[in-house]
Amino acid sequence: MATELQRAAPRLHYICSECGAEAPKWQGRCPACAAWNSLSEDVVRLTARRPGPPTVAATTTPMEAVMAAPARVQATGSFEVDRVLGGGIVPGSVVLLGGDPGIGKSTIALQVSHSCGDEVSPALYCTGEESLEQLALRARRLGCTGARVRLLVESDVDTVIATIEAERPSLVVVDSVQTLRDAATPGPPGSVSQVRAAVLRMSEIAKATGVPVLLVGHVTKEGAIAGPRTLEHLVDVVLYLEGERLGEHRMLRGIKNRFGATGEVGLLTMERDGMRDLAAPSRGMLDAASLGASGSVLTITCDGLRPMAVEVQALAVASPFEFPRRTASGFELNRLHLMLAVLAKRAGIAVSKLDVFVNVAGGIRLADPGTDLAVVLAIAGSAGDRAISRHCAVIGELGLGGEVRRVSRTEVRLAEAAAVGMEAVILPESFRGAVPDGLRVHRVRNLIEAVALLG
Ligand code: TYD
Ligand code: MG
Numbered sequence: 461m462a463t464e465l466q467r468a469a470p471r472l473h474y475i476c477s478e479c480g481a482e483a484p485k486w487q488g489r490c491p492a493c494a495a496w497n498s499l500s501e502d503v504v505r506l507t508a509r510r511p512g513p514p515t516v517a518a519t520t521t522p523m524e525a526v527m528a529a530p531a532r533v534q535a536t537g538s539f540e541v542d543r544v545l546g547g548g549i550v551p552g553s554v555v556l557l558g559g560d561p562g563i564g565k566s567t568i569a570l571q572v573s574h575s576c577g578d579e580v581s582p583a584l585y586c587t588g589e590e591s592l593e594q595l596a597l598r599a600r601r602l603g604c605t606g607a608r609v610r611l612l613v614e615s616d617v618d619t620v621i622a623t624i625e626a627e628r629p630s631l632v633v634v635d636s637v638q639t640l641r642d643a644a645t646p647g648p649p650g651s652v653s654q655v656r657a658a659v660l661r662m663s664e665i666a667k668a669t670g671v672p673v674l675l676v677g678h679v680t681k682e683g684a685i686a687g688p689r690t691l692e693h694l695v696d697v698v699l700y701l702e703g704e705r706l707g708e709h710r711m712l713r714g715i716k717n718r719f720g721a722t723g724e725v726g727l728l729t730m731e732r733d734g735m736r737d738l739a740a741p742s743r744g745m746l747d748a749a750s751l752g753a754s755g756s757v758l759t760i761t762c763d764g765l766r767p768m769a770v771e772v773q774a775l776a777v778a779s780p781f782e783f784p785r786r787t788a789s790g791f792e793l794n795r796l797h798l799m800l801a802v803l804a805k806r807a808g809i810a811v812s813k814l815d816v817f818v819n820v821a822g823g824i825r826l827a828d829p830g831t832d833l834a835v836v837l838a839i840a841g842s843a844g845d846r847a848i849s850r851h852c853a854v855i856g857e858l859g860l861g862g863e864v865r866r867v868s869r870t871e872v873r874l875a876e877a878a879a880v881g882m883e884a885v886i887l888p889e890s891f892r893g894a895v896p897d898g899l900r901v902h903r904v905r906n907l908i909e910a911v912a913l914l915g
Contacts, residue, residue, distance in 0.1 A: 473501075473502055474486050474487075474499040474500065474501060474502065475499065475500060475502045475652055475653075475656075476490040476492060476493060476495065476498045476499055477495075477498045477499075477500060477652060478490060478493050478495040478498045479492050479493035479495070479498075480692075480693055481493065482502075483499055486499055486501075487499060500651070500652045501647075501652075501653070502652060502653040502656070532551065533545075533546075533547045533548030533549060533550050533551075533719075534548050534549045534551070534576050534630070534631070534672070535548045535575070536548060536549060536571075536572045536575055536576065537571065537572065537574070537575025537576075538571070538572075538575075538726075538728070538735070538737055539737050540712065540726035540727055540728055540737045540738070541568070541572065541712060541726055541728075543724055543726055544699060544712050544713070544714045544717075544720075544724045544725065544726040545697060545699075545714075545717070545719070545720060546697075546714075546717055546719045546720015546721065546724075547719070547720065549572075549576065549631065549672045549674075550672065550696070550719050551670045551671075551672055552666050552667050552669070552670040552671070552672060553666065553672050553673075553696040553697060553718075553719065554659070554662060554663045554666050554672070554673045554675065554694075554695040554696050554697070555672070555673070555674045555675065555695065555696065555697040555698075555699065556637070556659075556675045556677055556691060556692070556695045556697065556698045556699065557569065557674060557675065557676050557677065557699050557700075557701065558676075558677045558678070558679045558698065558699070558700045558701070559678075559679055559700055559701035559702065560678075560679055560702075560705065561678060562705050563701050563702070563703060563705060563710065564701060564710055564728075564730050564735055565635070565636075565676045565701055566587075566589075566590070566598065566635050566676065567598065567602065567730070567734055567735050568701065568712075568728075568735050569585070569633045569635055569674055569676055570585060570595075570598060570599060570602060570604050570609070570633070571602055571604060571734055571735060572631070572633070572674060573585050573604075573608075573609050573631055573633050573674070574599075574602070574604035574606075574608050574609055576630050576631040576672075577608035577609050577610075577629065577630050577631065578608055578630070579606075579607045579608065581628065581629065581630045582607060582608050582609055582610045582627075582629060582630065583608065583609045583610070583629050583630050583631040583632070583633070584609075584610050584611075584612060584623065584624065584627060584629035584631070584632045584633070585609050585610070585611050585612070585632075585633045585635070586611075586612045586613075586614055586620050586623075586632065586633065586634050586635065587611070587612070587613055587614075587635045587639075588613070588614065588615035588634075588635070588636070588639025588640065588649075589635055589636060589639055590613075590635070591613060592611055592613055595611055601732075601733060601734070602733060602734040603733060603734070604734075610627070610629065615639045615640055615641050615649065616640075616641055616643065617640050617641065617642045617643075617657075617658050617661050617662070618642075618643060620632075620634065620640070620662075621661060621662075621665045624665055624669060624671055625665070625669065628669065628671065629671060630671070631671065631672050631673075631674065632662075632666075632671055632672070632673045632674070633673075633674045633676065634662065634673065634674070634675050634676065635676040636675075636676040636677055636678055637655050637658060637659060637675045637676065637677045637691070638650040638655060638677065638678055640654070640655070640658035640662075641654060641658070642654060642657040642658050642661060644657070645657040645658075655691065656691065656694070659675065659691055659694045659695065660694060662675065663694055663695065675695065677691065679700070692715070692716055695716075696716075696717075696718040696719065697714070697716060697717045697718065697719065698714075698715040698716040698717075699712055699713065699714055699715065700712070700713045700715055701713075702825065703730075703823050703824075703825075704789070704790070704823035704825075706823070707822060707823020708729045708730050708731070708822075708823065709727070709728070709729055709730075709738065709822050709823045709824060710727075710728040710729065710730055710735065711725050711726070711727060711728075711763070711824070711825075712725065712726035712727075712728060713725050713726075713763075713764065714764075721765065723764035723765055724764055724765060724766070725763050725764040725765070725766050727766075727768070750771065750773065750821075751771060751850040752847060752848075752849065752850030753847055754841045754842055754844075754845050754846055754847040755773055755774045755775055755776070755838050755839075755841050755842030755847075756771060756772070756773050756774075756838065756841075756847070757771070757772050757774075757834045757835075757837050757838040757841065757848055757854050758770070758771050758772075758834070758850075758852070758853045758854065758882070759771075759772055759830075759831045759833075759834030759835075759853060759854050759855060760830075760853055760855055760873035760874075760876050760877050761824070761826055761828045761830065761831050762828055762830060762867075762868060762869045762872060762873055763827065763828055765869075767869070767872045767873045767875070767876035768824070768876065769853070769876060769877065769880045769882075770820060770821065770822065770824050770826065770831070771820075771821040771822075772791075772818065772819075772820055772821075772826070772831065772834045772835050772838045773818070773819045773820075773821060773838060774816065774817065774818050774819075774835070774838035774839040774841070774842045775815075775816070775817045775842050776811065776814045776815070776816045776817075776839050776842040776843040777814060777815050777842075778813060778814060778815075779813055779814055779815040781815075784812070784813060784814055784815045784816070785815045785816075785817075786800070786815070786816045786817075787816075787817050787818070788817075788818040788819075789818070789819045789820065790818075790819060790820025790823065790824055790825050790826055791818050791820055791825075791826050791835060792827075795832075796816070796818055796835070798860075799832060799835055799836050799839070799858065800816060800839070802836070802858055802860060802862055802907065803836055803839060803840060803907070805862070806861065806862025806906070806907050806908070807840065807862065807907045807908055807911050809840050809843055809844070809911070811839070811843065814843060816839055818835060818838070818839070828867075829857040829858075829867070830855055830856065830857055830867030830868065830873070831855075832856065832857050832858035833854050833855065833856035833857070833858055833864055833886070833904075833907075833910060834854040834855070834856075836858055836907065836910075837854055837886075837910060837911070837914065840911050840914060841914050844914065846914035846915055847914065847915055848886075848913070848914060848915065849883075849884065849915065851881070851882055851883040851884060852882065852883070852884040852885065852886060852902075853877040853882045853884075853885045853886070854885070854886045854910075855867060855870065855873055855874075855877075855885060855886065855887055855888070856886070856887065856888045856904070856910070857888075858907065861906075862906045862907040862908065863905065863906050863907075864888045864889070864904050864905060864906055864907065864909075864910060865888055865890075866888045866890050866891055867888070870887070870888075870891050870893060871893050871894065874887075874893075874895055874896055874899060875896055877896075877899060878896040878898065878899050882899065883898070883899065883900060884899065884900040884901070884902065885899055885900070885901055885902070886902045886904060886910060886913060887901055887902065887903055887904070888903070888904065888905075889903040889904060889905040891903070
């Protein structure tokens with residue numbers, strides 16, 4: 461039988477960075493989600509149950525008592541960020557902000573802390589990545605100077621927590637979770653066990669003091685916030701900042717939200733002096749000069765709940781190579797290959813000797829299948845030097861048989877098409893809903909009918 465001492469000793473076990481499942485021994489593949497090579501070491505301390513008086517029952521709270529005191533949310537100073545958060549930052553909540561390096565996480569975090577803090581109770585910006593001088597440079601650039609934010613260069617969790625208790629800031633930013641170090645947990649900073657422990661500690665202090673915490677996290681190439689997807693379980697809100705780094709547009713996507721709708725998307729632009737809300741989103745993306753030319757097609761994507769007019773551009777030219785090149789920016793390359801195969805097989809358009817380039821204007825990434833038809837028509841248009849009217853939008857998903865399928869939230873997309881000044885729209889035949897006045901409709905059943913509409 462194990463002694464008390466043995467039971468209290470640390471024991472190694474393994475945690476999956478994809479799904480958070482735990483395993484007693486290392487395996488090449490996670491037994492829960494079947495991801496390869498995702499298990500990494502973690503240490504648990506089994507605390508032996510101490511002998512003592514029997515546990516006393518807890519006092520429960522009647523539902524009405526909590527209903528009477530709705531949580532006051534703090535506005536972040538950005539309508540788009542508030543929208544994704546579900547109104548603003550909830551007291552005592554923990555928000556995780558992820559994104560690729562250089563995308564603008566620190567920029568948003570500093571702007572948000574500047575909005576949330578005031579002279580009486582400033583926000584606290586902790587960084588383990590940058591020096592005070594670097595922070596000052598960014599603050600000057602963003603115009604976030606003054607007494608509303610206090611700075612701390614620190615990576616020790618205990619020190620950060622003690623500072624929060626002493627100063628009771630209006631908001632704490634930790635930039636980034638990967639640099640936090642918990643002395644009681646083994647492993648180097650940034651390891652799964654360290655990051656988990658640090659996030660848990662930050663979450664405890666947020667709940668205990670009511671101070672909201674904004675954690676910045678780096679995303680690995682695979683898309684998970686460095687190592688642990690497991691973090692998503694430990695926090696209240698998970699946001700990802702996305703976009704092409706060199707483009708100006710950014711999307712802030714709500715992946716999880718205990719206080720609002722997930723799937724919300726905030727649209728921002730990265731300017732020289734910081735992140736701004738994108739005014740009249742669709743219009744910001746449209747380039748009047750190129751629409752109406754062959755290879756350029758306007759579509760309405762619906763990312764999350766939000767419709768947005770986006771221009772898809774394609775260039776299909778005779779290839780000098782034996783194996784033609786295909787590149788896609790803002791569109792998944794595998795999906796492009798699939799679209800080309802459908803185009804060849806179902807519409808008889810020869811693409812096997814063409815280099816094909818697809819670009820989504822404005823640095824937007826199209827993940828929505830409702831934009832398939834627009835991509836295919838842009839390619840077919842470029843290949844055959846035929847264009848679609850600049851006042852016509854294209855909506856539809858494409859099946860492998862060349863059939864044009866219905867897409868989600870078509871009504872919302874149509875309203876957006878009308879709002880950005882479109883006069884006509886190419887739609888799946890099966891759509892039965894209402895069409896806004898003044899919008900001419902071309903219903904198509906399949907790719908052949910759609911290609912026939914190219915001028
Ligand atoms: P940053 O917020 O440091 O990104 P992250 O914390 O996600 O790594 O911003 C990185 C880039 O943004 C940097 O290359 C410069 C650019 N930038 C602007 O374009 N405008 C600005 O106002 C600021 C502060 C940065
Ligand atoms: Mg940063």
